[in-house]
Amino acid sequence: MTSSPAKPPPHLLREVLRLLRPFWQLILLASLAGGAGGLAMAWALSLINGALASAASAGMLMGLAALCLLSLAGQLIAGIGNSLLGQRIVARLRQEVCHRILDAPLAEIERMKSPRLMAVLNGDVEKIAEFGNHFAGYTTALAMVLGCLAYLFVLSVPMLCFGLVLVVLGGVLNSVAMRAWLVRFDEARGLEDQLQKQYRAIIEGAKELRLNRPRRLRVERQGVGALTNRIAAVNGRAYALFWAVDTISIALIFVFVCIVLVLRPHLGIDNEVITGFIIVMLFAKGPIEELASALPVFSQAQIALRRISTLTAGLAEEGSNVAGRHPAPPFCDSLALQGVRHSFAGEGGAGGFALDIPHLTIRQGEITFIVGGNGSGKTTLIKILLGLYRPCSGDVLLDGRPVSAAGLEGYRQLFSGVFADYHLFDEILAGPGGALRVNAWLQRLDLAGVAAAEGGRLATTDLSTGQRKRLAFIHAVLEDRPILMFDEWAADQDPDFRALFYRTLLPELRQAGRTVIAVSHDDRYFDAADRIVHMARGRVTATESGGARVAGAAAAPLVVHGA
Numbered sequence: 001m002t003s004s005p006a007k008p009p010p011h012l013l014r015e016v017l018r019l020l021r022p023f024w025q026l027i028l029l030a031s032l033a034g035g036a037g038g039l040a041m042a043w044a045l046s047l048i049n050g051a052l053a054s055a056a057s058a059g060m061l062m063g064l065a066a067l068c069l070l071s072l073a074g075q076l077i078a079g080i081g082n083s084l085l086g087q088r089i090v091a092r093l094r095q096e097v098c099h100r101i102l103d104a105p106l107a108e109i110e111r112m113k114s115p116r117l118m119a120v121l122n123g124d125v126e127k128i129a130e131f132g133n134h135f136a137g138y139t140t141a142l143a144m145v146l147g148c149l150a151y152l153f154v155l156s157v158p159m160l161c162f163g164l165v166l167v168v169l170g171g172v173l174n175s176v177a178m179r180a181w182l183v184r185f186d187e188a189r190g191l192e193d194q195l196q197k198q199y200r201a202i203i204e205g206a207k208e209l210r211l212n213r214p215r216r217l218r219v220e221r222q223g224v225g226a227l228t229n230r231i232a233a234v235n236g237r238a239y240a241l242f243w244a245v246d247t248i249s250i251a252l253i254f255v256f257v258c259i260v261l262v263l264r265p266h267l268g269i270d271n272e273v274i275t276g277f278i279i280v281m282l283f284a285k286g287p288i289e290e291l292a293s294a295l296p297v298f299s300q301a302q303i304a305l306r307r308i309s310t311l312t313a314g315l316a317e318e319g320s321n322v323a324g325r326h327p328a329p330p331f332c333d334s335l336a337l338q339g340v341r342h343s344f345a346g347e348g349g350a351g352g353f354a355l356d357i358p359h360l361t362i363r364q365g366e367i368t369f370i371v372g373g374n375g376s377g378k379t380t381l382i383k384i385l386l387g388l389y390r391p392c393s394g395d396v397l398l399d400g401r402p403v404s405a406a407g408l409e410g411y412r413q414l415f416s417g418v419f420a421d422y423h424l425f426d427e428i429l430a431g432p433g434g435a436l437r438v439n440a441w442l443q444r445l446d447l448a449g450v451a452a453a454e455g456g457r458l459a460t461t462d463l464s465t466g467q468r469k470r471l472a473f474i475h476a477v478l479e480d481r482p483i484l485m486f487d488e489w490a491a492d493q494d495p496d497f498r499a500l501f502y503r504t505l506l507p508e509l510r511q512a513g514r515t516v517i518a519v520s521h522d523d524r525y526f527d528a529a530d531r532i533v534h535m536a537r538g539r540v541t542a543t544e545s546g547g548a549r550v551a552g553a554a555a556a557p558l559v560v561h562g563a
């Protein structure tokens with residue numbers, strides 16, 4: 001079972017072009033409309049300038065009205081087109097990031113840690129959404145500025161040169177400043193990753209923080225307080241720089257207007273050209289300011305896009321095509337691990353962990369318990385058996401045949417279960433007769449009074465810990481998969497439900513032809529298993545038959561491995 005390795009992060013420009021490519025028709029339409037609007041506006045400015053210099057004729061006024069209409073229509077179409085474009089790109093980006101997270105091997109998601117993933121989903125994607133929301137305004141402003149330059153070109157080449165010098169000066173100034181504020185925004189973004197951890201602590205640690213005042217003060221002052229202040233200071237410096245550059249850019253416009261006025265007698269350029277230049281400069285001030293205000297948002301979007309590309313490139317793909325059909329393969333005889341080794345590297349001086357299973361068989365239609373001390377590797381073994389972790393070496397065998405990478409998605413469809421750190425979905429995916437079956441199970445597990453189900457959706461999942469776990473059991477059973485896995489399911493059930501689980505539910509599942517793999521510490525009920533796999537320090541130390549098939553079945557002897 002192999003996955004394609006993580007790729008190096010793509011070049012930013014290539015990434016932007018890749019995102020834009022599917023929308024080229026919309027981009028073309030919006031650009032043409034924006035360009036036409038900008039040119040019409042430039043032409044209208046020239047008519048206004050002409051009308052100021054001489055009396056306006058009726059034809060000129062009609063032409064001016066037509067050009068204004070054309071300019072407005074161009075702006076409208078470009079605005080709507082670019083808004084749609086911005087929104088579609090953001091939607092595509094959101095879908096892509098979610099897809100990459102869903103498609104990545106579980107081990108990588110666990111390695112990335114949820115605060116980092118949440119920071120990308122909530123922070124970076126939203127930063128790009130913010131840029132996307134203003135995208136139409138920026139492109140309209142750009143069309144206006146280009147239209148103004150076009151008018152200057154028609155008006156007089158020296159005036160165009162003045163305009164271009166102004167644009168180049170402003171551009172150089174902004175790009176130098178942009179480099180400085182990119183560094184600051186990047187630093188702030190790094191701090192935001194740490195802030196996500198603190199957010200998680202104040203939400204998930206709500207109980208502990210209310211009980212422990214010194215810890216709460218630590219989180220509040222040294223965690224959230226210190227981090228938010230540092231982010232504010234770093235972002236504040238970046239924005240101060242932006243406003244300084246913005247003010248200088250606007251001042252440049254006035255300086256150029258003054259220079260032209262002062263030099264007018266020496267330039268030998270007639271008055272109409274000079275007034276045209278001044279009108280254009282003052283008109284272009286608004287769009288130029290709008291474009292300048294785009295730069296910090298653009299810088300932040302650039303950082304966000306780089307982070308998203310680095311994250312998604314860092315996530316290897318399993319290559320599972322979930323859109324295709326992946327029926328579960330038949331399961332007739334056994335699941336087995338053959339020569340499986342898997343290891344976790346230790347972090348910060350910790351020793352790491354290695355699982356080493358030369359051979360292990362789980363028989364179809366049996367109840368197998370996996371038992372052992374904390375940290376002995378039971379959950380890791382389960383994740384390998386269910387195809388969630390790919391072992392570093394060795395094979396997972398289904399009915400004696402190795403599960404290939406291509407068959408992995410189908411193989412996983414053989415299982416449902418309740419993990420120790422399960423997630424309770426509020427929609428129950430039960431097949432035909434779903435509602436009736438859900439209600440019957442709710443009755444049976446004493447949940448009918450607290451958790452009603454309507455249209456396959458649970459009215460509430462705000463229940464006690466044990467009740468939530470029973471709901472998770474209902475989810476797992478109603479998925480009708482041939483193999484069910486329970487990781488310490490009964491640990492938080494009361495004695496009655498614990499007994500129901502081991503003495504009634506598990507035997508019923510086996511009776512119905514299901515295979516059950518359960519991690520358990522309940523040695524009182526070990527006799528409920530057909531087979532017990534003992535683990536210690538990442539190895540299977542013994543397998544023995546339980547007492548489940550009592551009534552005359554000769555208990556197989558304890559087989560001690562590696563003794």
Ligand SMILES: Nc1ncnc2c1ncn2[C@@H]1O[C@H](COP(=O)(O)OP(=O)(O)OP(=O)(O)O)[C@@H](O)[C@H]1O
Nearest residue numbers: 110344345353372373374375376377378379380381
């Ligand atoms: N994602 C991971 N990254 C690094 N180490 C891990 C990871 N998951 C588990 N480990 C390490 O592997 C070892 C075995 O963990 P595992 O969860 O399989 O034990 P377990 O037998 O299920 O324990 P418990 O009975 O406490 O649930 C532990 O020492 C743990 O620190």
